[in-house]
Structure formats: C-alpha cells, structure tokens
Amino acid sequence: MKTLIIVIHPDIKNSIVNKRWVEELHKFPEKFQVHQLHEVYSDEKINVPAEQKLIEEYEKIVFQFPYYWFNCPAFFKKWLDEVLTHGWAYGSKSGYKVAGKKIALAISLGVDQEELSSSGVYKYPLEELTRPFELSFEYIKADYRPFFAYYGIEHNTSEEWVERSVPLYLDFLDKL
Template sequence: MKTMVIAAHPNLNNSRANQALLLQLRSNADIYLHDLYQEYPNWNINVEKEQQLLLQYDRIVFQFPFYWYSCPPLLKKWFDEVLTFGWAYGPNGDNLKGKEFIVATTTGGTEKQYRSGGSNWFTVSELLRPIQRTLTKCNGTYLPAFISYNANEGTEDYFEQEAKRYEKHIKTSLSLLAN
C-alpha cells in the first residue's frame, strides 16, 4: 500500500513530538513525507500538484498538532483549495473514492482532559468530526485517528514509544483498523 503523510506543523523545528513521529517514518521507503509548511512557506498552494499527489497514494495521513481543537491554518487552507467540487466531491467528484484517510495528531493535554467532564469537555475524536466529515464527503474511508497525548511533558522514551506506535498504526491494514 502506498502511503503519503501530509505533515502540517507551523513550527516543526520546535515540536519534539511531531519530529519524533516523522523521524520514525523517514526510513520507510513505502511512505512519502510531504511537509506543507516547508513546501508552501508563502501559502500559495499548487492545487493541481496536490491533487496529482493524492491520486498516487492509497492511504493519506494528515499529521498535525491539535491546534485550537482543529488543524493548523495552512492545512485548513489546503482542504479548502485542494478538495474541490467536481474533483473531490459533487458531480464527477470521485477522485478520492476508495482512498483511506487517517488523522494523526499530537496534543499537549492528557487523555483525561479530553473526555466528558474533562477540562476540554470532548474527546479528540469528537472534536475531529468536521475533518472526518470533510473526508467522507469526498468519498474517502476515514480510519481511526492516531492521537498522541501529553506531548508537552513527553520524555525522549515516551516519544520513541509513541513514534513506534504511530508507525504501526498507519501501516495497519484497513480490516484491522476498521474492526
């Protein structure tokens, strides 16, 4: 299975958690890493190029820090510009049909903070529903998210374990992730 990880971190050099996750994947020849903030420092997204990249991969992973209960702004802009009517959804918009999508996110909060009664009131999966619906509206298969909690307090050992768990998660087959 051909997999592309679209990383969207506005300050990747300062993120120990996201750097560890990406470092774990760098040695995988079957995983293409695509850093949006590096690719588009001026935020002028090449829509045709991005659409062609999407067509080449079976599984697309969106990796980003959980940013005000959503994704960073460049990734939101990417969704708005790349996933267009007539290409990704709507009449003749079936280019992403059969593609598998995973959200991989890091958060500074603990898992207990992201639950009913926790300080954030909702689970991360509940807060990711707009992204989930965007991808299913585009005829994609939305797979369970990978969430790495407590990134602000993580030790090097913790990040190493999370990176291995991440690699395993995004390489797991549809039949195992979906059941």
C-alpha cells in the first residue's frame, strides 16, 4: 500500500531539504504518492471534495513541511480547517473517514534540536510544540504516529548535511 505524502511548502523551488526529499520520493512511485498543495492550489483555493477523496484512498498519510514561527505553514492550517469537516472527519455516524489511518508529520527545522528543549533557548521540545496536531488527529480517531524531524538546516546547508537526511526520512516512511 502506497503512502500519501502531502507536501506543504510555500517556496519548494528554493527549499533545501524539502525539495531534496520530494526528489527522492519521486524515485519510488510504487511506494509514495506525492501531493504538493502549493503546486496543486497555487491560489490556495482548496477543492475540499477532491482532497477528502484523496485521503480516503490511503491508509498512511504523512504531512511534510518546514517548521517556522513555531508552527506549520499557514496553508496547512487552512487545509486542516477546510478538509477535516464535520460529518466527514468527525461528529456524525457517517463521519470519521480518517479513523484508523496512520498519520504522521515530517518536519524540517532550521534550529538545532538542543535549542528546542527545556534548557534550550526556545524552552520547549518539538513533542510539546506539536501537541495540537496530535490532539487534532486523535480527535478524528486517526492513528497519530511519532513525527520525523530533521533539525539544523539553517546552519547546515551543505550537500552532505542534506543528503544525510534522505535515508533517515526514507527509513521513517518505511517503518510507518
């Protein structure tokens, strides 16, 4: 069964790590379906029925995005608000179309992991900062899985640093 990778990146062409991950995912069309929201909806007008139908086709879904301002890109939040509707994702006998599906986040971060800790400059670990995602996906009865995070891209833009992330990401996806 293929994994749906929903990529939310407002500037993928100038991305360092997310662009590289997408390039690698395209090498395995038998394993991954890559769905780039900003490419499909350049005007950010979401076709909700199409997105819901797409979600229904997969048992494993990963949301891939850069983490900044201690959150996801705004378009991801808009997608969540518009696609996870009452009567489809939750709240009625016909709802819960996402129930039981494995859902995970794949996050790239500019900061180092140590900076996101109780003793770090930003005080909170990523596990705490991503709780709203965990709660949202649990609310719709999805099987929320631990996230994948690749830290330090702001200070480590070398090809070697980026390439180091690729097998780690693919391994994460294979074990989902």
